[in-house]
Amino acid sequence: xxxxxxxxxxxxxxxxxxxxxxxxxxxxxxxxxxxxxxxxxxxxxxxxxxxxxxxxxxxxxxxxxxxxxxxxxxxxxxxxxxxxxxxxxxxxxxxxxxxxxxxxxxxxxxxxxxxxxxxxxxxxxxxxxxxxxxxxxxxxxxxxxxxxxxxxxxxxxxxxxxxxxxxxxxxxxxxxxxxxxxxxxxxxxxxxxxxxxxx
Amino acid sequence: xxxxxxxxxxxxxxxxxxxxxxxxxxxxxxxxxxxxxxxxxxxxxxxxxxxxxxxxxxxxxxxxxxxxxxxxxxxxxxxxxxxxxxxxxxxxxxxxxxxxxxxxxxxxxxxxxxxxxxxxxxxxxxxxxxxxxxxxxxxxxxxxxxxxxxxxxxxxxxxxxxxxxxxxxxxxxxxxxxxxxxxxxxxxxxxxxxxxxxxxxxxxxxxxxxxxxxxxxxxxxxxxxxxxxxxxxxxxxxxxxxxxxxxxxxxxxxxxxxxxxxxxxxxxxxxxxxxxxxxxxxxxxxxxxxxxxxxxxxxxxxxxxxxxxxxxxxxxxxxxxxxxxxxxxxxxxxxxxxxxxxxxxxxxxxxxxxxxxxxxxxxxxxxxxxxxxxxxxxxxxxxxxxxxxxxxxxxxxxxxxxxxxxxxxxxxxxxxxxxxxxxxx
Amino acid sequence: xxxxxxxxxxxxxxxxxxxxxxxxxxxxxxxxxxxxxxxxxxxxxxxxxxxxxxxxxxxxxxxxxxxxxxxxxxxxxxxxxxxxxxxxxxxxxxxxxxxxxxxxxxxxxxxxxxxxxxxxxxxxxxxxxxxxxxxxxxxxxxxxxxxxxxxxxxxxxxxxxxxxxxxxxxxxxxxxxxxxxxxxxxxxxxxxxxxxxxxxxxxxxxxxxxxxxxxxxxxxxxxxxxxxxxxxxxxxxxxxxxxxxxxxxxxxxxxxxxxxxxxxxxxxxxxxxxxxxxxxxxxxxxxxxxx
Numbered sequence: 022x023x024x025x026x027x028x029x030x031x032x033x034x035x036x037x038x039x040x041x042x043x044x045x046x047x048x049x050x051x052x053x054x055x056x057x058x059x060x061x062x063x064x065x066x067x068x069x070x071x072x073x074x075x076x077x078x079x080x081x082x083x084x085x086x087x088x089x090x091x092x093x094x095x096x097x098x099x100x101x102x103x104x105x106x107x108x109x110x111x112x113x114x115x116x117x118x119x120x121x122x123x124x125x126x127x128x129x130x131x132x133x134x135x136x137x138x139x140x141x142x143x144x145x146x147x148x149x150x151x152x153x154x155x156x157x158x159x160x161x162x163x164x165x166x167x168x169x170x171x172x173x174x175x176x177x178x179x180x181x182x183x184x185x186x187x188x189x190x191x192x193x194x195x196x197x198x199x200x201x202x203x204x205x206x207x208x209x210x211x212x213x214x215x216x217x218x219x220x
Numbered sequence: 221x222x223x224x225x226x227x228x229x230x231x232x233x234x235x236x237x238x239x240x241x242x243x244x245x246x247x248x249x250x251x252x253x254x255x256x257x258x259x260x261x262x263x264x265x266x267x268x269x270x271x272x273x274x275x276x277x278x279x280x281x282x283x284x285x286x287x288x289x290x291x292x293x294x295x296x297x298x299x300x301x302x303x304x305x306x307x308x309x310x311x312x313x314x315x316x317x318x319x320x321x322x323x324x325x326x327x328x329x330x331x332x333x334x335x336x337x338x339x340x341x342x343x344x345x346x347x348x349x350x351x352x353x354x355x356x357x358x359x360x361x362x363x364x365x366x367x368x369x370x371x372x373x374x375x376x377x378x379x380x381x382x383x384x385x386x387x388x389x390x391x392x393x394x395x396x397x398x399x400x401x402x403x404x405x406x407x408x409x410x411x412x413x414x415x416x417x418x419x420x421x422x423x424x425x426x427x428x429x430x431x432x433x434x435x436x437x438x439x440x441x442x443x444x445x446x447x448x449x450x451x452x453x454x455x456x457x458x459x460x461x462x463x464x465x466x467x468x469x470x471x472x473x474x475x476x477x478x479x480x481x482x483x484x485x486x487x488x489x490x491x492x493x494x495x496x497x498x499x500x501x502x503x504x505x506x507x508x509x510x511x512x513x514x515x516x517x518x519x520x521x522x523x524x525x526x527x528x529x530x531x532x533x534x535x536x537x538x539x540x541x542x543x544x545x546x547x548x549x550x551x552x553x554x555x556x557x558x559x560x561x562x563x564x565x566x567x568x569x570x571x572x573x574x575x576x577x578x579x580x581x582x583x584x585x586x587x588x589x590x591x592x593x594x595x596x597x598x599x600x601x602x603x604x605x606x607x608x609x610x611x612x613x614x615x616x617x618x619x620x621x622x623x624x625x626x627x628x629x630x631x632x633x634x635x636x637x638x639x640x641x642x643x644x645x
Numbered sequence: 646x647x648x649x650x651x652x653x654x655x656x657x658x659x660x661x662x663x664x665x666x667x668x669x670x671x672x673x674x675x676x677x678x679x680x681x682x683x684x685x686x687x688x689x690x691x692x693x694x695x696x697x698x699x700x701x702x703x704x705x706x707x708x709x710x711x712x713x714x715x716x717x718x719x720x721x722x723x724x725x726x727x728x729x730x731x732x733x734x735x736x737x738x739x740x741x742x743x744x745x746x747x748x749x750x751x752x753x754x755x756x757x758x759x760x761x762x763x764x765x766x767x768x769x770x771x772x773x774x775x776x777x778x779x780x781x782x783x784x785x786x787x788x789x790x791x792x793x794x795x796x797x798x799x800x801x802x803x804x805x806x807x808x809x810x811x812x813x814x815x816x817x818x819x820x821x822x823x824x825x826x827x828x829x830x831x832x833x834x835x836x837x838x839x840x841x842x843x844x845x846x847x848x849x850x851x852x853x854x855x856x857x858x859x860x861x862x863x864x865x866x867x868x869x870x871x872x873x874x875x876x877x878x879x880x881x882x883x884x885x886x887x888x889x890x891x892x893x894x895x896x897x898x899x900x901x902x903x904x905x906x907x908x909x910x911x912x913x914x915x916x917x918x919x920x921x922x923x924x925x926x927x928x929x930x931x932x933x934x935x936x
Contacts, residue, residue, distance in 0.1 A: 152919060345671050372839060378876045641658050
């Protein structure tokens with residue numbers, strides 16, 4: 022078997038860190054904890070990530086790139102905005118179900134601990150891959166008349182706030198059904214809220 | 221049986237062309253048809269466009285006086301508001317750039333159009349120089365010349381500093397020097413106060429030389445029309461009103477302007493209370509009672525002599541007035557004040573009247589929720605070249621009636637500084 | 646040996662002829678070129694003469710849009726061009742009307758267009774002559790652009806032209822190159838207000854400079870200034886779609902400008918925007934002359 026590349030090792034560390042943050046909590050998990058769970062020396066881990074703060078920021082960029090790549094695939098399909106909304110909801114919920122620590126990190130660590138991210142992750146620069154794809158989705162759908170023109174943030178808040186809220190509730194085990202159950206209605210609601218008046 | 225013939229002549233180099241049909245009876249012109257045969261449909265092009273698009277499209281009515289169209293457009297749009305505030309600074313800047321266009325238009329007319337009519341050669345290099353000096357002055361304040369749209373509803377887009385003002389001032393002074401070196405070799409500060417034509421005639425320079433040629437050809441009394449003058453575009457220098465000979469009536473209103481189609485030409489006629497009026501530098505000088513022009517008029521009436529003098533001397537008055545305006549400019553004021561209601565949502569009607577080089581230019585706009593429902597433009601050449609009838613001739617027709625020679629008639633015609641593109645927009 | 650020029654007009658306003666008159670070295674130009682006909686400058690032939698029969702010339706300059714039923718001195722402009730085009734060495738379309746139709750493509754005359762193009766679409770009318778055509782678009786054309794192109798033709802310098810026959814010497818640049826407001830564009834500071842020397846007009850006020858070909862901010866207008874430096878948005882006057890609707894307003898879809906700078910991929914632009922928007926540069930948020 023080929024030796025894992027540096028990139029693969031980095032990804033491994035981030036995924037493992039995500040699991041630990043999810044299980045034990047962000048503040049209580051230390052770099053030595055992460056190194057031990059990977060059978061790595063602390064010194065070796067520091068070769069990949071110089072501090073926990075840097076690791077925290079790289080993780081959010083990684084998640085953003087992962088989701089961004091999935092959204093880009095959807096953006097590049099020749100389907101209607103309505104169908105794209107459905108696919109975006111699906112991929113978001115699929116990630117929330119199969120890799121819950123990713124979305125959890127986004128909601129409970131990134132959004133809720135801004136002081137960790139204020140230097141080097143100003144504004145939305147660390148989630149730019151993800152946000153760029155949402156911008157492209159909106160811009161093209163408005164341009165071809167499917168969605169109503171409005172300020173980016175009011176549309177973004179509706180879409181992402183809704184999805185994030187559902188995943189949060191799911192994480193709190195408040196929802197009676199699994200996330201999948203709600204996909205059809207949620208996609209429909211989002212489309213109806215954002216579509217242009219002519220449609 | 222009196223000998224009647226009709227001779228047609230294509231008149232070129234009037235920012236386009238026109239055809240004059242001279243009716244001769246016993247070798248004297250007793251009527252002239254004025255025919256414009258092409259039109260570009262600007263008023264239709266504007267239909268349904270956003271209001272401020274007119275600021276970009278209307279300068280393209282005319283390549284020589286497009287700036288006047290810009291200022292008339294912005295004033296017409298602003299007139300659609302019940303209340304709108306334009307700073308003194310913006311008003312002064314707009315008046316300055318418009319002055320600069322007038323000044324270079326008159327000098328271009330003198331060196332390109334007038335000289336060949338009196339047997340001299342065009343001086344393209346001098347016309348270019350005069351044009352460049354004033355175009356630079358406009359560009360400092362408005363970005364470029366020709367074809368800027370720097371005046372927008374609420375003021376002007378530019379934010380000049382003292383540096384731009386210094387450049388503008390020196391360019392005005394350069395234009396004054398141009399006038400003193402080429403047009404009249406005299407101290408222009410004396411010239412603007414001059415009260416006697418003879419004093420001007422005694423000087424050296426291109427203008428006195430042309431006037432001497434007019435006198436030598438015995439043309440000083442030809443080209444008289446009805447001695448009826450009208451000026452709509454009031455500003456800090458020009459006065460609004462009409463003058464029948466020297467009797468001034470200051471109260472006029474655009475609502476008495478009547479436009480009518482004319483079956484022989486694509487240019488529409490315009491009258492004021494059913495009468496034809498002359499517009500242009502002579503009219504403006506009559507309303508202002510400018511001493512030198514008053515003297516010319518006293519001697520020669522509204523003939524080519526007075527028209528040439530008025531058009532050639534107006535520029536220097538405007539140059540000094542512009543220096544005065546510059547001294548009043550307060551740069552600390554805002555250039556632009558956002559209107560209370562965005563023009564994109566406004567419905568209403570407005571009229572904008574300005575003095576373009578050739579006379580009063582009037583724009584009328586009707587807006588429906590920020591879009592142009594209807595736009596009407598009346599240009600100075602439409603006033604001067606209205607086609608009347610034998611019983612009731614138009615201004616320039618009357619000026620040519622009684623002459624014996626088409627070439628002399630063309631000379632008289634061109635002393636009105638005709639702009640074909642404006643007339644047939 | 647002076648190069649002979651014959652300047653004719655279709656549906657025009659004369660703006661290009663007057664812009665040309667502002668060329669700073671007119672005296673020298675007239676030593677190298679002579680007009681067989683010009684709408685303002687006295688020349689060897691009158692309009693009446695040149696429309697009726699062919700008169701020898703090296704370069705044919707066409708100003709204004711071309712349309713059916715549009716006449717000059719009683720002759721159809723299309724017929725006049727057809728008479729000259731086969732015999733001249735070069736044809737120069739002067740200004741945007743002659744190049745793309747410009748303002749007057751919307752004129753009520755039938756099929757009004759530029760000599761070779763109606764907006765971006767090639768027209769068949771004078772297709773046979775397209776190898777001879779050089780286009781100097783602009784509304785009006787910049788005098789240096791016209792004159793220097795004529796000099797290059799006179800000296801038989803091989804012109805590199807773009808898809809619309811415009812010389813790359815002038816039209817490879819964008820109007821954006823050299824604008825004094827560039828820093829506001831670079832850092833996506835979208836706080837422009839009319840009447841101020843600060844701020845970039847691309848975000849809200851319809852400036853088309855980043856996607857308009859031209860040298861306005863490189864060679865400047867009247868040797869001193871440009872629209873965008875003065876505070877007027879670029880109106881895209883050298884381009885096929887001039888005049889677009891709703892000038893002075895930036896068309897946005899969900900807050901994203903519809904027209905982006907040339908050749909910049911949307912993702913690149915949005916990512917860059919996202920990055921720069923995260924930072925506040927205080928110098929660019931204030932008035933320049935403030936203490």
